[in-house]
Amino acid sequence: MKKFSLSKMATIITAPVLMTGLMASNASAADISLSGNISVISKYVLRGVQKSAESNVPALQGGFDASHSSGLYLGYWASNLSYSDGDDNGYENDLYGGYSGSVAGVNFGVGFIQYIYIDIEDANGTEAVVNLGYGPVTVQAQYLTNDVTWGNAGDIYWTANAGVDLPKDFSLGVSLGYYTYSDKDSDNKFIADGSTTITSGFRHLNVSISHPIGNTGADMSLTAIYGGTTRDDTEQGSTGVLGISYAFDI
Numbered sequence: 036m037k038k039f040s041l042s043k044m045a046t047i048i049t050a051p052v053l054m055t056g057l058m059a060s061n062a063s064a065a066d067i068s069l070s071g072n073i074s075v076i077s078k079y080v081l082r083g084v085q086k087s088a089e090s091n092v093p094a095l096q097g098g099f100d101a102s103h104s105s106g107l108y109l110g111y112w113a114s115n116l117s118y119s120d121g122d123d124n125g126y127e128n129d130l131y132g133g134y135s136g137s138v139a140g141v142n143f144g145v146g147f148i149q150y151i152y153i154d155i156e157d158a159n160g161t162e163a164v165v166n167l168g169y170g171p172v173t174v175q176a177q178y179l180t181n182d183v184t185w186g187n188a189g190d191i192y193w194t195a196n197a198g199v200d201l202p203k204d205f206s207l208g209v210s211l212g213y214y215t216y217s218d219k220d221s222d223n224k225f226i227a228d229g230s231t232t233i234t235s236g237f238r239h240l241n242v243s244i245s246h247p248i249g250n251t252g253a254d255m256s257l258t259a260i261y262g263g264t265t266r267d268d269t270e271q272g273s274t275g276v277l278g279i280s281y282a283f284d285i
Contacts, residue, residue, distance in 0.1 A: 070283065072283070075278065078090060078274065086271055090115060096114040099285070110131050111131075112128075132146055146163075156184070158185060159183065160180070162179050162180065172197045175193070177194075178190075187217040193215070194211065207242075208244075213235070238262070241258055252283070254281075256277070257275065
């Protein structure tokens with residue numbers, strides 16, 4: 036799942052509404068910014084879950100983003116999936132959109148994320164997203180709106196993120212994740228009754244350091260992940276992830 040600033044809102048903004056705003060007839064080409072990104076990582080660890088990582092082998096990831104000067108944005112991101120048990124390997128596709136702005140130095144955003152999986156059953160879901168940021172720190176909540184194999188409607192994923200520049204062009208990023216869990220899904224179809232044994236819990240602490248690779252425009256990163264516990268109180272342990280990424284304007 037791509038990391039970006041979004042979260043919970045009263046009404047989910049739909050992609051057609053956002054596209055209408057982005058492509059409004061009175062918008063000039065200068066009002067819209069297009070960009071892309073591509074990366075290779077040694078292991079795809081989602082929200083601290085390491086014992087059933089989204090990919091236990093290197094993963095290829097990337098996507099595209101469109102933003103309007105008004106604050107509206109849309110994006111697409113994808114990754115291959117490869118689970119350790121060899122079953123249900125496939126592809127994750129994230130469609131997202133929303134609005135971001137700033138008032139008196141406080142940044143805010145509201146939006147949605149639609150997860151679409153290829154060759155993975157009963158995993159498609161929607162999260163509503165809201166965030167607030169000040170300076171280098173952003174706090175965010177992602178509210179799951181429907182039951183899926185990886186969560187129940189009503190689950191909330193909370194994060195606090197911060198980033199700073201270091202000497203010699205190094206950058207440091209820190210992400211703290213926490214979950215509040217809905218105890219079971221509405222029809223017991225996806226999350227077996229009794230699998231949610233805790234109401235909330237620490238999920239992960241990620242510490243990343245990155246540096247440009249010469250003048251190539253690409254960056255290399257190393258992320259140390261200290262995992263917490265999942266909804267059944269299973270401890271996840273710790274791991275490290277190496278990555279190379281390249282972002283570009285279109």
